[in-house]
């Protein structure tokens with residue numbers, strides 16, 4: 001048995017309700033949906049976090065998620081909009097350490113929302129934004 005529940009689902013050793021599969025990734029229903037029609041898109045290869053995913057795998061993951069989003073909109077399920085959500089790291093809310101992109105249907109009154117931290121209302125000045133941008137640019141290859 002693998003320690004990773006998503007690898008187990010991909011290997012068909014644990015149950016999964018599959019929506020999509022190709023050689024790079026797969027999509028299956030979340031067992032604890034935010035709304036009706038909540039899908040997880042995962043790479044086939046075990047990758048714990050975003051940094052472990054190749055750019056190609058990331059691209060394939062996003063493309064699959066776009067197709068799932070279009071299917072949600074066409075499905076007849078309550079779907080006025082779609083959210084993508086990816087938690088990278090425990091502090092970001094990642095619970096299963098095999099990269100997964102949540103794709104779920106949204107509709108008015110579904111009760112889902114984001115809670116912002118206490119710094120949210122504050123608007124940094126341009127100088128601070130430029131300084132932060134420079135700091136990040138220095139780390140882009």
Ligand SMILES: [Zn+2]
Nearest residue numbers: 004007046098
């Ligand atoms: Zn895995």
